[in-house]
Amino acid sequence: MSRIVILEERCKGCRLCVEACPVKVVRPSGRFNRQGYEVVEMDGKCTGCASCAVMCPDAAIRVFKSAGKSREGAGA
Amino acid sequence: MTSANDLRPRPGEKLVFDVNPVLNERVTHYCPGCHHGIAHRLVSEVLHELGVAHKTILVASVGCATFTYDYFNVDSVEAPHGRACAVATGVRRARPEAVVFTYQGDGDMAAIGTGESLHAANRGEKITAVFINNTVYGMTGGQMAPTTLVGQKTTTTIHGRNFSNEGGPIRLTEIMAQLQGVAYAARCSLDSVKHVKEAKKAVRRAFDVQLAGLGFGFVELLSGCPTNWHMTPTAANKRIATDMIPVFPLGVFKDVGAAEANAVKEPGNA
Numbered sequence: 447m448s449r450i451v452i453l454e455e456r457c458k459g460c461r462l463c464v465e466a467c468p469v470k471v472v473r474p475s476g477r478f479n480r481q482g483y484e485v486v487e488m489d490g491k492c493t494g495c496a497s498c499a500v501m502c503p504d505a506a507i508r509v510f511k512s513a514g515k516s517r518e519g520a521g522a
Numbered sequence: 523m524t525s526a527n528d529l530r531p532r533p534g535e536k537l538v539f540d541v542n543p544v545l546n547e548r549v550t551h552y553c554p555g556c557h558h559g560i561a562h563r564l565v566s567e568v569l570h571e572l573g574v575a576h577k578t579i580l581v582a583s584v585g586c587a588t589f590t591y592d593y594f595n596v597d598s599v600e601a602p603h604g605r606a607c608a609v610a611t612g613v614r615r616a617r618p619e620a621v622v623f624t625y626q627g628d629g630d631m632a633a634i635g636t637g638e639s640l641h642a643a644n645r646g647e648k649i650t651a652v653f654i655n656n657t658v659y660g661m662t663g664g665q666m667a668p669t670t671l672v673g674q675k676t677t678t679t680i681h682g683r684n685f686s687n688e689g690g691p692i693r694l695t696e697i698m699a700q701l702q703g704v705a706y707a708a709r710c711s712l713d714s715v716k717h718v719k720e721a722k723k724a725v726r727r728a729f730d731v732q733l734a735g736l737g738f739g740f741v742e743l744l745s746g747c748p749t750n751w752h753m754t755p756t757a758a759n760k761r762i763a764t765d766m767i768p769v770f771p772l773g774v775f776k777d778v779g780a781a782e783a784n785a786v787k788e789p790g791n792a
Contacts (some may be wrong), residue, residue: 448535451528451612460748460755466715472722483554499539503559504550509539510531 448511449493452486456506459483463498465506472498542570546595548656552637555755557712557745558586561654561707562593564722565625566731578621583635585627586660604635607642610649615743621732628669630661632694636668639694643738646703650728653694656747657766662734664750668692671769676750687753691769695742696724699775705737706730708774713762727777736779744770 450472457479463472463486479485494511501507524634531537544566569575576685578596582588584603591598601609606624610735616621631639631653639651658676659665666676666683669691673682699707706728710721721743728739744766746758753761 456549458554462555462755462759462783464790465756465759494538500715500718503552503554503556503562505541505545507539508529508537509696510535511538513534513536518638 448492448509450488452488452507452517453511454479455481455488455508456504457483457485458504458506459485460503461486462501462503466497466501468495468497469493474493475507542567544570544575544595546593548593551589552586553747553749555746555748555758556660557656557743558692560652560712560718561625561721561743561745562590564718564725565623565652566594567622567722568726569594571726572621572729573623573658574621574729574733577619577645578623579611579613580619581606581622581624583624583626584631585630587625587627587630588661590625603646604630604633604721605634605638606630607647607651608648610651611642611645611647614647614649621650621729622648623652623729623732625652625654627654627660628667629662632668632692636692640697640701643740644701644703646705646737648732648735648737649678650732651741652725652728653740653742654745655694655742655770656745656750657691658747658750659786660747664747665754667771669694671765673691676784695740695769698738698740701738704740704776705778706774707740707742707776708744709744709770711750711762711767712774713744713746713759713767715750720772724774727774727779731777731779734779735782742770744772 453476483521496509576704580598582590582600583606610624657669665678670683695709698704708724710724711717724741728741731739748755748758
């Protein structure tokens with residue numbers, strides 16, 4: 447399964463990724479980072495499309511795509 | 523919480539999205555949801571793909587993007603307010619081998635620096651200008667900018683911008699496209715995944731024309747300012763789509779090197 451990793455100290459909790467995710471697996475986590483922002487987390491089956499990372503203004507998302515699928519990662 | 527192991531690909535996984543080395547690790551000072559971060563990443567990705575970061579000189583402007591030079595791993599010069607294109611002219615002429623770009627907001631490029639920007643463009647200086655349009659003066663607290671939409675409330679137009687008093691929003695890309703020295707002029711938006719991907723292609727072209735020596739490369743990026751629009755970042759993105767794009771139409775307004783660009787088009791350039 448593909449996954450995203452949130453670099454929590456970079457996240458500012460703007461939630462543009464939550465909006466951008468086409469399969470709605472990114473959600474606010476209820477946890478706060480050192481700057482006091484509520485960070486997001488992944489919950490569910492990620493497709494590795496990288497839409498969240500494309501919209502992230504703070505480069506806080508790293509995307510790993512599981513191999514074996516025919517579709518290539520989107521990048522951007 | 524994330525551990526160091528999570529940040530590496532596990533067996534059967536491929537890292538498909540990560541920060542490129544042209545953008546450094548520093549957390550930006552921008553507000554949550556500010557599109558400057560996306561614009562920075564697009565520019566850095568283009569410089570990384572072109573492999574020119576080592577000879578790139580950034581001319582930073584004044585505004586929220588003043589500290590741009592903190593976030594790029596390239597050499598940089600800070601220009602006086604509005605004069606980034608004039609400084610870039612000198613930099614490029616003194617160092618013809620360098621790749622020179624300016625990164626300016628609407629207060630810098632469309633207000634105080636209109637003269638310098640238009641004349642640098644008209645001279646066909648071989649530089650690239652990245653213009654961030656968020657219809658407001660961000661750093662100074664949300665005053666009216668030349669790009670402010672008619673009817674938009676700001677701290678200096680508290681009843682909304684009135685056309686008969688303050689005029690209408692200036693459409694800089696259309697003006698740039700009229701000038702003979704401009705090789706590429708495009709307007710893109712950063713409000714959705716599709717538009718961000720299109721914006722990256724436009725930024726790439728704006729650098730391509732400089733590298734090909736064709737002239738001035740100009741790209742305008744419609745951006746959100748959630749703080750001064752008094753909106754959530756998500757609502758700000760919607761405002762770009764509903765309010766800004768009808769006034770600032772997206773598209774490529776001039777591309778003198780389009781034919782040769784198609785010939786050297788690289789695959790996989792999302």
